[in-house]
Amino acid sequence: MRVPLIYRDQPVFGFDIGSRTAKFVQLHPHSGGHQVTGYGYANFPVDAIAEGIIADPERIAQALKPALAHPFAGQISARRAAVSLPVAKVFTRILRLPPMTAADLEQAVHFEAEQYVPVPMNDLYIDYETVKASLKSAKQHTDVLMVAAPRAIVDSYIKLFDLLGLEVDSLETSLAAITRAMISANRSQRTSLVVDFGSKSADLAIYDQVIRLTGTIPIGGDDLTEAMVKSLGISPDQAQEIKYKFGIGDSGMQSKIMEAIEGRLTTVVAEVKKVVKYYQERSEDKAEVGTLILTGGSASMPGLVDYLYKALNIPIIVGNPWLNLATKKLPKLDKLEAPMYTTAIGLALREVQA
Ligand SMILES: Nc1ncnc2c1ncn2[C@@H]1O[C@H](COP(=O)(O)OP(=O)(O)OP(=O)(O)O)[C@@H](O)[C@H]1O
Numbered sequence: 430m431r432v433p434l435i436y437r438d439q440p441v442f443g444f445d446i447g448s449r450t451a452k453f454v455q456l457h458p459h460s461g462g463h464q465v466t467g468y469g470y471a472n473f474p475v476d477a478i479a480e481g482i483i484a485d486p487e488r489i490a491q492a493l494k495p496a497l498a499h500p501f502a503g504q505i506s507a508r509r510a511a512v513s514l515p516v517a518k519v520f521t522r523i524l525r526l527p528p529m530t531a532a533d534l535e536q537a538v539h540f541e542a543e544q545y546v547p548v549p550m551n552d553l554y555i556d557y558e559t560v561k562a563s564l565k566s567a568k569q570h571t572d573v574l575m576v577a578a579p580r581a582i583v584d585s586y587i588k589l590f591d592l593l594g595l596e597v598d599s600l601e602t603s604l605a606a607i608t609r610a611m612i613s614a615n616r617s618q619r620t621s622l623v624v625d626f627g628s629k630s631a632d633l634a635i636y637d638q639v640i641r642l643t644g645t646i647p648i649g650g651d652d653l654t655e656a657m658v659k660s661l662g663i664s665p666d667q668a669q670e671i672k673y674k675f676g677i678g679d680s681g682m683q684s685k686i687m688e689a690i691e692g693r694l695t696t697v698v699a700e701v702k703k704v705v706k707y708y709q710e711r712s713e714d715k716a717e718v719g720t721l722i723l724t725g726g727s728a729s730m731p732g733l734v735d736y737l738y739k740a741l742n743i744p745i746i747v748g749n750p751w752l753n754l755a756t757k758k759l760p761k762l763d764k765l766e767a768p769m770y771t772t773a774i775g776l777a778l779r780e781v782q783a
């Protein structure tokens with residue numbers, strides 16, 4: 430979703446607003462590997478965002494301003510941002526339409542949106558792009574990726590950016606940005622399942638040339654921490670520390686931690702299986718999912734990769750979005766913090782790759 434603006438040639442940075450952490454990355458275009466010029470993150474109170482709408486932009490702006498002015502590494506000099514929208518609140522769908530003129534296509538997309546999206550059309554911003562197809566199938570049909578975002582959410586983001594003294598250049602779902610970062614860095618050729626395991630949810634995308642399907646499971650890393658607080662009778666800070674340190678990997682506490690969070694993990698696995706099955710039943714050639722690309726802050730939890738591999742039997746790559754980026758002269762990034770920036774990097778890549 431492009432916000433029409435005049436200064437097209439000004440630099441843009443990637444700005445990912447999560448449930449309680451915003452991450453930002455600026456890249457400088459470079460042949461053979463873009464240079465990172467700055468990156469960082471800031472936490473904000475979780476209740477400042479409600480149902481995807483930024484309810485308290487002043488509080489978030491207050492938390493973000495110092496982090497943007499003095500990021501963890503380098504500098505954020507751009508005043509325009511490519512911004513992510515929460516997957517759970519945005520409707521995306523691939524529409525298969527007969528070949529038609531551009532004007533007819535616009536009408537057809539709006540007509541289809543009315544059928545599929547359970548929200549009044551006046552409350553939405555609708556955008557679409559044609560998906561590249563082989564020459565043969567392009568004669569028979571056009572696949573169009575439709576995105577419908579609630580106006581209340583988009584308008585609340587624009588208000589926040591006003592307060593930050595920044596402009597919104599473009600908006601897309603976090604999964605669209607993540608697949609760009611992952612596929613660009615890991616060059617996966619096979620049908621992939623991308624899982625963004627964040628703080629409040631695990632978002633999923635099936636990717637084969639384009640995003641074919643998305644889903645969201647309302648369980649994230651914070652739910653695992655909360656389950657440990659309840660079951661082990663410890664404080665949230667202690668629970669988080671233990672989760673980061675031991676996770677569900679080998680340790681003296683493994684069985685206790687597992688007991689606390691296994692219910693949540695089993696639900697995540699069951700939902701992932703459902704999405705894969707749904708996709709396979711509907712895809713033309715019953716495509717196998719060849720890899721699971723795991724990302725988001727919770728991807729760093731010790732033992733998670735082994736657990737998911739055993740449960741799903743799909744080879745797992747913990748996506749490293751930094752692979753093809755140059756970070757010369759910047760302080761070294763903690764390996765465990767790498768997956769957290771995937772969305773912000775994908776957003777920044779949209780601009781430098783275009
Ligand atoms: N090393 C680690 N081990 C275990 N969990 C971790 C680690 N690092 C971060 N997390 C967890 O990752 C979550 C934050 O991830 P992320 O920054 O991707 O979320 P978010 O983008 O703010 O949220 P969401 O995508 O759900 O809106 C938190 O629940 C945090 O506890």
Ligand SMILES: [Mg+2]
Nearest residue numbers: 447448603627
């Ligand atoms: Mg996120």
